[in-house]
Amino acid sequence: MPRVVVIGAGQAGASVVAKLRAEGFEGAITLIGDEPVPPYQRPPLSKKYLLGDMALERLYLRPERFYPEADIDLRLGSAVTGIDRAAKEVVIGQERLGYDDLVLATGSLPRRLPASIGGDLGGVHVVRTLGDVDAMAPGFVPGARVLIVGGGYIGLEAAAVAASCGMQVVLVEMGERILQRVAAKETSDYFRALHARHGVDIREGIGLERLMGEGQVSGARLSDGSALSLDMVIVGVGITPDTALAEAAGLEIDNGIAVDAMGRTSDPSIWAIGDCASFPYKGGRLRLESVPNAIDMGDCVAGNIMGKEVAYVPRPWFWSDQYDVKLQIAGLNTGYDRIVTRAAEGEDAVSFWYFKGAQLLAVDAMNDPRAYMVGKRLIDAGKTADPDLVGDASVDLKALLK
Numbered sequence: 001m002p003r004v005v006v007i008g009a010g011q012a013g014a015s016v017v018a019k020l021r022a023e024g025f026e027g028a029i030t031l032i033g034d035e036p037v038p039p040y041q042r043p044p045l046s047k048k049y050l051l052g053d054m055a056l057e058r059l060y061l062r063p064e065r066f067y068p069e070a071d072i073d074l075r076l077g078s079a080v081t082g083i084d085r086a087a088k089e090v091v092i093g094q095e096r097l098g099y100d101d102l103v104l105a106t107g108s109l110p111r112r113l114p115a116s117i118g119g120d121l122g123g124v125h126v127v128r129t130l131g132d133v134d135a136m137a138p139g140f141v142p143g144a145r146v147l148i149v150g151g152g153y154i155g156l157e158a159a160a161v162a163a164s165c166g167m168q169v170v171l172v173e174m175g176e177r178i179l180q181r182v183a184a185k186e187t188s189d190y191f192r193a194l195h196a197r198h199g200v201d202i203r204e205g206i207g208l209e210r211l212m213g214e215g216q217v218s219g220a221r222l223s224d225g226s227a228l229s230l231d232m233v234i235v236g237v238g239i240t241p242d243t244a245l246a247e248a249a250g251l252e253i254d255n256g257i258a259v260d261a262m263g264r265t266s267d268p269s270i271w272a273i274g275d276c277a278s279f280p281y282k283g284g285r286l287r288l289e290s291v292p293n294a295i296d297m298g299d300c301v302a303g304n305i306m307g308k309e310v311a312y313v314p315r316p317w318f319w320s321d322q323y324d325v326k327l328q329i330a331g332l333n334t335g336y337d338r339i340v341t342r343a344a345e346g347e348d349a350v351s352f353w354y355f356k357g358a359q360l361l362a363v364d365a366m367n368d369p370r371a372y373m374v375g376k377r378l379i380d381a382g383k384t385a386d387p388d389l390v391g392d393a394s395v396d397l398k399a400l401l402k
């Protein structure tokens with residue numbers, strides 16, 4: 001009986017095992033995760049769960065009984081320490097487990113601040129796991145002073161929760177503007193203004209010089225020479241794909257574990273999916289850090305393990321919740337040369353459309369699900385829209401689909 005072993009019981013790992021069973025795979029499946037809890041969704045960690053608005057069980061991707069019922073051997077709190085490719089075995093401490101197909105779904109690791117600038121002090125947090133959030137949540141009390149390092153989506157979402165809890169929030173972004181790496185100036189301006197209205201002190205073009213404190217963080221010095229008194233620091237300065245096992249096993253790495261169009265690594269018996277994997281895309285390579293990518297790659301590789309030989313085609317989308325604003329993003333904006341703003345009815349509702357020449361690349365829609373839906377349909381179909389019509393709010397969105 002063939003055996004599939006999956007390393008990493010996160011979003012992508014849960015997707016591939018469920019799809020294998022849904023497609024009728026009858027062999028043995030083992031899903032190994034080093035966290036102590038069943039596969040769960042991470043997005044609420046910096047949103048509803050951190051705010052205390054979501055129970056733990058609702059984070060789980062599937063009820064715990066799903067795994068035994070689907071005959072999936074789920075091993076939690078269990079770290080794979082090595083891969084023996086010649087023997088086709090994974091190493092878990094003293095144990096060895098054979099595989100016919102191995103799937104790497106190891107996700108990514110948050111970048112941390114170096115100890116040399118106080119990154120190892122108590123009260124300095126990252127936001128990646130349930131454990132991370134459970135550790136910081138008790139500090140979310142009115143009046144507490146928090147410094148957020150990094151103005152990406154994770155930092156901004158944490159800032160929104162902290163401000164909603166009545167905390168005093170300073171956010172520093174070393175780059176010229178928040179969201180610089182991922183969004184247009186228009187989107188940065190929108191979120192800067194939104195946070196300012198909620199009392200968040202956003203300082204752009206300013207870095208953290210060092211954190212101060214004896215054991216516990218109590219202050220910070222910023223690159224402009226200013227000083228802050230603090231109770232807590234949240235670091236949101238990006239992630240790196242977790243490629244350690246793959247590298248040690250001699251697999252090809254290229255901004256993540258390099259896979260072919262089917263999701264296969266440089267070893268034909270080993271696949272990689274989700275945050276840790278980079279796949280061929282438009283003549284180069286792409287690695288996405290998102291739930292839809294983790295789910296879809298998992299689905300695709302499950303089919304390919306069963307012999308379907310279907311290439312993975314990403315249909316990128318993403319979302320972020322901050323205060324009462326829901327941002328939905330369709331497409332990838334890389335290479336855009338023009339932004340078209342479309343006004344919308346409703347509080348804080350607007351959308352920004354990214355074009356490269358005449359081609360629509362992406363849409364950032366704030367509190368405007370229709371703009372998102374229409375943009376996504378156009379982008380997924382490889383179509384475009386007339387920028388003049390997009391920018392004219394009196395033109396019905398549906399007309400863009402014609």
Ligand code: FAD
Binds near residue numbers: 009128
């Ligand atoms: P993960 O879900 O990280 O799972 C990998 C698992 O593998 C982890 O549990 C890890 O501990 C385990 N592992 C690693 N090495 C080993 C080993 N050697 N042995 C055993 N287990 C191992 N995406 C969106 O699309 N929208 C959002 O709004 C959004 N918000 C987010 C908010 C937060 C706070 C975070 C952290 C992420 C967010 N994301 C969001 C990103 C999304 O959650 C990830 O892209 C997704 O979880 C990737 O799935 P994955 O399975 O590749 O990795």
